[in-house]
Amino acid sequence: LRLTTFGESHGPAIGCVLDGLPPGIAISPEDFRADLERRATGRSRHTSQRREADEVEILSGVYEGVTTGTPVALLIRNTDARSKDYAAIAERFRPGHADYTYQQKYGHRDPRGGGRSSARETTMRVAAGVIAKKWLAERHGVRVRACVVQIGDIVPRAFGWNGVDDNPFCWPDPGQIGELEAFLDSLRKSGDSVGAKVRCSATGVPPGWGAPVYGKLDAEIAAAMMSINAVKGVEIGAGFAAVGQFGTRHRDAITPEGFLSNHAGGILGGISSGQDIEVGIAFKPTSSLRLPVASVDVRGEPVEVVTTGRHDPCVGLRAPPICEAMLALVLMDHALRHRAQCADVFQPTPRVPSSP
Numbered sequence: 001l002r003l004t005t006f007g008e009s010h011g012p013a014i015g016c017v018l019d020g021l022p023p024g025i026a027i028s029p030e031d032f033r034a035d036l037e038r039r040a041t042g043r044s045r046h047t048s049q050r051r052e053a054d055e056v057e058i059l060s061g062v063y064e065g066v067t068t069g070t071p072v073a074l075l076i077r078n079t080d081a082r083s084k085d086y087a088a089i090a091e092r093f094r095p096g097h098a099d100y101t102y103q104q105k106y107g108h109r110d111p112r113g114g115g116r117s118s119a120r121e122t123t124m125r126v127a128a129g130v131i132a133k134k135w136l137a138e139r140h141g142v143r144v145r146a147c148v149v150q151i152g153d154i155v156p157r158a159f160g161w162n163g164v165d166d167n168p169f170c171w172p173d174p175g176q177i178g179e180l181e182a183f184l185d186s187l188r189k190s191g192d193s194v195g196a197k198v199r200c201s202a203t204g205v206p207p208g209w210g211a212p213v214y215g216k217l218d219a220e221i222a223a224a225m226m227s228i229n230a231v232k233g234v235e236i237g238a239g240f241a242a243v244g245q246f247g248t249r250h251r252d253a254i255t256p257e258g259f260l261s262n263h264a265g266g267i268l269g270g271i272s273s274g275q276d277i278e279v280g281i282a283f284k285p286t287s288s289l290r291l292p293v294a295s296v297d298v299r300g301e302p303v304e305v306v307t308t309g310r311h312d313p314c315v316g317l318r319a320p321p322i323c324e325a326m327l328a329l330v331l332m333d334h335a336l337r338h339r340a341q342c343a344d345v346f347q348p349t350p351r352v353p354s355s356p
């Protein structure tokens, strides 16, 4: 599978081309609505107040509501960009943003909003991921879901998947919603921002997807997550906690009834084990702040930068559907590669249940 997105946050539209899809997947513009709504800005006071309709136009690769196997192209028009908000800093570099590196590399950049590095770009990843999630569920019974498991130094006191989409923080502990609202309200009033950690899980993944060295499933999941803007860290299973674990604790014992733990996060040797695939993704605090900071302009002169416009006090709150999309796209790619390489493999060894 190859996904390419295009478009800038303040250009006329954003879009993507997803190539390599099998024919026969039923898809309609309505299928995209739920996940795009979960990612969208302006649906709560805790996010950027930019309000986009995010109506998907299917431009190619679907005939009579079913994919044809040719490239699927999707388009969403930008209807609420406020470019005037960025006129004052068009020739300045926002610390923590991509302005400086884009200028160093290209010498000419679109300074409006986040341009190509805006969180707006993730809209098309979510749209492409809808197709992959649908195919994984229908073809393999695989379910991909994500939630926020840390905001600043706040972590859940309890965990449950059920209510994560019923609150604006995609948070797994309903008892903490009041605490989070107070924290985010106070943060927004202060003008600062905060980071977040997302947990993204896939259940029902059969063993065997991935590759031993080149094309390791965990390596490609990590690359896909790191490609999301504002991501500064990715871990699989125990991740960095593995540093402090002894081998006798980290290794996941296997019994005919199932694996007794999942520190591996569902992947061993670059190949899925049949356990839940568990990914942790670290999002940095949003860098566009109205609080002043030292910087330089395009002539190298010292300046102070204050960013106006509409921004997220915590961009991680809207990241779960983006992480789900990236995990689903990588898993679908490996499912197709596995089928192409090992479809007629001899009768495989009996599968170990994911857990007792």
Ligand code: EPS
Binding pocket: 009, 010, 040, 041, 048, 049, 050, 081, 082, 112, 113, 114, 115, 118, 119, 120, 121, 286, 288, 309, 310, 311, 312, 313, 315
């Ligand atoms: C966003 C689009 C952005 C911001 C925000 C979220 O619009 P612009 O490109 O005009 O800045 O509203 O991006 C940020 C994370 C931020 O805090 O600046 C989106 O569509 O997700």
